[in-house]
Amino acid sequence: MRTVVIWGGRPLQGKVKCDGAKNAALPIMVGAILAQDVSKISNIPRLADVDTMVALLRAVGAKVRLDGDEVEIEPAERLSKEAPYDLVRRMRASFLIMGPLLVRCREASVPLPGGCAIGQRPVDLHLKGFQAMGAEISIDRGYVHARARKLKGAGIYLDVPSVGATENIMMAATLADGETIIENAAQEPEVVDLANFLNSMGAEVRGAGTSRIRISGVKELRGTKYAIIPDRIEAATYLVAGAITRGKVLVENVIPTHLKSVIAKLQECGCNVLEGAKSIEIQLGTRPAPANVKTLPYPGFPTDVQAPFMSLCSISTGTSIISETVFENRFGHAEELRRMGAKIRIEGPNAVVEGVPQLTGARVQASDLRAGAALCLAGLSAEGVTEVTGMEHVERGYASFLTKLRGLGASISVIDPGINRASGFLNTT
Ligand code: EPZ
Numbered sequence: 001m002r003t004v005v006i007w008g009g010r011p012l013q014g015k016v017k018c019d020g021a022k023n024a025a026l027p028i029m030v031g032a033i034l035a036q037d038v039s040k041i042s043n044i045p046r047l048a049d050v051d052t053m054v055a056l057l058r059a060v061g062a063k064v065r066l067d068g069d070e071v072e073i074e075p076a077e078r079l080s081k082e083a084p085y086d087l088v089r090r091m092r093a094s095f096l097i098m099g100p101l102l103v104r105c106r107e108a109s110v111p112l113p114g115g116c117a118i119g120q121r122p123v124d125l126h127l128k129g130f131q132a133m134g135a136e137i138s139i140d141r142g143y144v145h146a147r148a149r150k151l152k153g154a155g156i157y158l159d160v161p162s163v164g165a166t167e168n169i170m171m172a173a174t175l176a177d178g179e180t181i182i183e184n185a186a187q188e189p190e191v192v193d194l195a196n197f198l199n200s201m202g203a204e205v206r207g208a209g210t211s212r213i214r215i216s217g218v219k220e221l222r223g224t225k226y227a228i229i230p231d232r233i234e235a236a237t238y239l240v241a242g243a244i245t246r247g248k249v250l251v252e253n254v255i256p257t258h259l260k261s262v263i264a265k266l267q268e269c270g271c272n273v274l275e276g277a278k279s280i281e282i283q284l285g286t287r288p289a290p291a292n293v294k295t296l297p298y299p300g301f302p303t304d305v306q307a308p309f310m311s312l313c314s315i316s317t318g319t320s321i322i323s324e325t326v327f328e329n330r331f332g333h334a335e336e337l338r339r340m341g342a343k344i345r346i347e348g349p350n351a352v353v354e355g356v357p358q359l360t361g362a363r364v365q366a367s368d369l370r371a372g373a374a375l376c377l378a379g380l381s382a383e384g385v386t387e388v389t390g391m392e393h394v395e396r397g398y399a400s401f402l403t404k405l406r407g408l409g410a411s412i413s414v415i416d417p418g419i420n421r422a423s424g425f426l427n428t429t
Contacts, residue, residue: 002391004402006379007411008361011247014408018235018253019045019399020069020228024193026093027167028228029053031194032073033062033100034174035201037223042070044228045399048392052091059084060101074223081105085142088113091396095123096164098146099172102135107147112139117367119327129156129169133176153178153217161186161211161297167194173215174203182213188298189258193229200224230278232258233304234398237373239263239282240308241408243271244315244381248283249408256280261301265291269312290318290355295326307333307374314342315381316355323350332367333374339364340378340386358383366390369397376401380410387415 020043030053032039044050046069054064054071060083061076081101088094092113101108115121127137127144132154135146153176158165166186171194173180185191187209195208201221207213235254242249243266256263256275263273263280269288274281290313295303303326313320314337324330331351334344339362343354361384366372372394379386388394391414394401405412 001389002395003387003389003415004376004391005413005415006361006376006386006388008379008382008384008386010245010380010409010411012242012245012249012380012405012408012410013247015250015252016238016404016408018230018238018251019043021045021190021193021231021233022047022049022397023163023188023233024190024228025050026053027096027171027190027194028197028226029057029071029073030096030100031171031198032223033057033060033075033079033104034171034198035075035221035223038072038074039201039223040070040072040225042227043230044069044071045231047399048396049091049093052087052094056083056087056094056097059087060097075104079105081107082109083111085111092116092121093164095126096168096171098126098144099130099168102130102146102148103151103172103175106149107145109143109145111143117332117371118330123164125158125160125162125165126168129165129182130172132156133172133180151176153180153215155181155183157183158185163188163191166191166213170195170205170213170215171198173217174198174205174221176217178217180215180217182215184211185213186297187211189229189232189255197224197226200226229258230254233302233370235259235280236262236302236305237308237377237398238404239266239280240305240312241377241380241405242282243269243284243288244312244377246284246286247408248281250279250281252279254278254280261299262305265293265301265309269316287355287357288312288316290316290320292321294323297326303327303330304370306330307370308377310334310344310351310353311337311374311378311381313353313355314344314359314378315357316353318355320353320355321350322353325349333371336364336371336375337378340382342378360384361386363387363389366393369393373398373401376405376412380405380412
């Protein structure tokens with residue numbers, strides 16, 4: 001398990017640039033196999049999850065060339081209909097290949113992605129959509145098998161505005177016969193980015209960003225050139241880093257309108273937030289005020305910012321109530337924050353966070369990428385030294401995380417796995 005050591009108590013100052021959005025890059029990369037020829041996609045973040053997606057696309061036969069922040073994807077004439085188990089297990093977003101394979105190969109076999117640290121993560125709504133479009137679905141020995149000679153447009157109501165289900169169904173519908181309407185669709189900016197990408201390939205997707213998306217099937221899609229939107233969750237993470245360390249941080253390469261709910265909450269905590277055209281600057285010279293937060297589908301407060309925000313509330317001047325309504329088990333970081341002196345009580349979907357003047361450094365364990373980032377932010381604010389283990393989770397979703405934090409003045413090092421722990425001596429690089 002990769003571990004970092006953080007020396008806390010230093011206000012972060014300076015500029016940090018966001019990369020392309022992980023949660024836009026992953027569906028868009030897989031959507032590229034819907035086309036007959038090459039697509040060039042830029043502003044791709046260099047992340048472990050992107051590498052996994054490259055491996056997955058190659059495994060089904062696509063030619064993929066990743067060079068810097070640009071990826072070239074050329075779908076093969078004949079794609080393999082089966083996605084490898086180890087890749088889907090490693091990254092749930094691999095399940096997004098189901099829709100494109102089903103419509104390109106007329107059948108698809110994709111392992112059921114298991115649950116993860118934050119919840120069961122079912123895919124029933126994805127399958128409900130494919131069935132509504134005429135696919136025969138069966139589940140056998142942990143694989144979902146789908147078959148359809150030709151998908152037909154259908155009206156599909158999503159019980160939950162699932163990002164993944166909206167994206168999977170949207171991709172399949174681009175080459176189906178007739179019109180598909182997705183009701184109660186997810187409205188996240190990453191869904192809109194995927195729709196814009198598909199339309200740049202010749203698809204006819206209308207209404208992305210609203211709860212009702214209409215897709216008129218077309219005969220074929222052509223390769224395109226496209227640039228991914230900036231990562232709003234990465235941006236939010238660095239804004240919280242500036243606030244929790246009582247520093248002053250300018251986050252560049254962002255789309256401020258994607259962060260309305262986060263900015264509003266940071267201002268409620270007493271932060272001074274300045275919005276530019278493509279940047280947001282945050283400053284906080286004191287302990288934050290408490291704020292109640294409820295995570296909701298976009299445009300509500302993002303569940304992916306809940307953990308970093310809990311770290312901030314841990315040192316507030318009062319009591320905050322954080323309600324997690326999207327995932328059923330996304331408070332794993334609370335236990336670890338308590339080891340750093342935070343006063344947090346979990347009551348069902350709510351975390352009651354009573355602010356303390358200062359956290360103290362401790363050895364803590366990351367359970368998922370956003371929890372890991374939250375623990376690093378807590379360590380940056382804490383008195384003394386914090387060790388965060390499980391940083392491989394963080395590297396899945398944050399490109400150059402340590403470099404960017406060091407660029408803001410953080411004192412953070414990677415522990416060499418070969419250290420002699422008996423002596424407690426840390427060889428840090
Ligand atoms: C996407 O996951 C993101 N991942 C997640 O980001 C993000 O937290 C989540 O959306 C919510 O915004 C990517 O885009 C790759 P959902 P996804 O389907 O699509 C339930 C991160 O940290 N549900 O919108 O898997 C589900 O159980 C990751 O970057 C069903 O019940 O999320 C959950 O409670 C973590 N049936 C809720 O919907 C289904 O068929 C939202 O899940 C599908 C989902």
